[in-house]
Amino acid sequence: MPIKTKVDHIIVGQGLAGSCLAIQLLNRGKKIVTFDEPGKNRASKVAAGLFNPITGKRMTKSWKADEIFPYLIQFYSDTERLLSKKFFHPLPIYRPFVSVEEQNEWMALSAAEGVKNFIDKVFTGSVYDQTNDLFGGILTTQSGYLDVSSFMLAVCSSLKKENVYRENNFDFSRLKVSIATIEYEDTEASSIIFCDGVRANNNPFFDWLPVRPLKGETLSVSMDEKPGAIFNRGVYLVPTDQDNSFTVGATYQPNDSSEMTSTMARNELEEKLRALVKIPFTVNHQNWGIRPTTPDRRPILGPHPIHKNIIAFNGMGTKGVSLAPYFSGQLADWLEGKTEIQNEVNIERFKALYSRLSSL
Numbered sequence: 348m349p350i351k352t353k354v355d356h357i358i359v360g361q362g363l364a365g366s367c368l369a370i371q372l373l374n375r376g377k378k379i380v381t382f383d384e385p386g387k388n389r390a391s392k393v394a395a396g397l398f399n400p401i402t403g404k405r406m407t408k409s410w411k412a413d414e415i416f417p418y419l420i421q422f423y424s425d426t427e428r429l430l431s432k433k434f435f436h437p438l439p440i441y442r443p444f445v446s447v448e449e450q451n452e453w454m455a456l457s458a459a460e461g462v463k464n465f466i467d468k469v470f471t472g473s474v475y476d477q478t479n480d481l482f483g484g485i486l487t488t489q490s491g492y493l494d495v496s497s498f499m500l501a502v503c504s505s506l507k508k509e510n511v512y513r514e515n516n517f518d519f520s521r522l523k524v525s526i527a528t529i530e531y532e533d534t535e536a537s538s539i540i541f542c543d544g545v546r547a548n549n550n551p552f553f554d555w556l557p558v559r560p561l562k563g564e565t566l567s568v569s570m571d572e573k574p575g576a577i578f579n580r581g582v583y584l585v586p587t588d589q590d591n592s593f594t595v596g597a598t599y600q601p602n603d604s605s606e607m608t609s610t611m612a613r614n615e616l617e618e619k620l621r622a623l624v625k626i627p628f629t630v631n632h633q634n635w636g637i638r639p640t641t642p643d644r645r646p647i648l649g650p651h652p653i654h655k656n657i658i659a660f661n662g663m664g665t666k667g668v669s670l671a672p673y674f675s676g677q678l679a680d681w682l683e684g685k686t687e688i689q690n691e692v693n694i695e696r697f698k699a700l701y702s703r704l705s706s707l
């Protein structure tokens with residue numbers, strides 16, 4: 348096929364990772380073409396979109412929060428202005444305490460250097476009528492949610508307008524790779540970047556990477572009252588753009604490879620929601636999706652061991668909303684030769700898994 352389009356980069360996958368990278372490259376004046384086959388159950392379509400700097404059962408500051416959270420706030424706000432669409436919702440997250448001991452612990456912890464930038468207030472008595480918070484709770488800052496579907500739709504519309512979006516399955520048999528160029532159908536590029544989530548396991552160039560599928564489920568529920576914060580304890584209750592509609596999530600089902608929702612997940616989420624809120628709710632829908640996780644819970648960035656113009660951007664795990672902006676920025680800077688890829692996220696750390704015998 349004769350070459351009709353010459354671009355700097357081809358992107359495969361327009362989930363959270365590919366969408367953020369597309370914006371980063373366009374902002375740097377690069378020419379791109381994006382290929383995507385938008386599956387209904389891709390992780391990004393299912394995600395509640397929460398970004399929370401204080402996470403985990405032990406409620407610690409999340410990894411690199413001091414850099415990543417100010418970065419994502421700037422990135423999504425700028426992208427809203429660029430695309431003239433609303434999808435970013437900064438909002439406090441309220442975590443009720445379950446005991447006086449926990450309350451005391453947080454009174455001390457909240458003043459600690461590092462953590463205090465992410466805590467708005469610690470309450471010692473009930474604040475929200477809708478939740479069980481007899482002992483008060485903590486309210487975070489630099490938190491909120493991204494309406495991920497609206498974000499991806501806005502990025503997709505802008506790519507379509509420039510005629511650089513191709514909605515189809517990327518066919519590896521049509522890819523021609525040489526040291527200087529990448530050719531795919533009628534498009535020539537200097538590099539190709541795979542943002543293909545769990546489908547990396549079927550990507551002949553990156554099937555050796557430890558991108559581990561982790562299934563999760565969420566519920567869409569409706570309630571008559573809308574709390575002024577995201578509630579989070581056991582499960583999160585995140586508003587959506589539709590009035591009185593919320594996302595409740597999420598489950599972690601590492602040993603479940605079934606491509607459907609389960610009664611067990613629904614029961615777990617409903618039970619945890621009943622412990623969190625006092626008001627009645629109606630379950631309208633149940634969703635499932637597969638997160639692309641890594642053994643060390645860090646993203647994967649960088650070139651294939653042999654083909655240096657074939658690049659991976661993957662492993663967003665359970666936190667794509669917060670990780671994708673910062674690390675797509677790092678990858679875009681690296682592509683321009685402006686920076687090194689940090690060791691913690693560099694694909695190099697998994698190089699020992701690569702075998703020339705089993706992979707391209």
Ligand SMILES: Cc1cc2nc3c(=O)[nH]c(=O)nc-3n(C[C@H](O)[C@H](O)[C@H](O)COP(=O)(O)OP(=O)(O)OC[C@H]3O[C@@H](n4cnc5c(N)ncnc54)[C@H](O)[C@@H]3O)c2cc1C
Nearest residue numbers: 360362363364384390391396397517544563636666667668
């Ligand atoms: C239930 C659940 C709840 C979650 N909640 C949150 C949350 O609240 N906050 C948060 O930060 N994260 C959350 N996550 C995690 C988040 O969804 C992921 O980190 C993120 O979406 C991963 O994005 P991605 O672009 O890497 O992958 P994906 O979303 O899987 O996107 C990859 C895209 O590439 C396309 N693709 C792959 N191969 C090809 C090919 N050969 N040809 C064409 N297209 C291809 C796929 O079809 C897809 O569109 C949640 C995940 C789940 C499952």
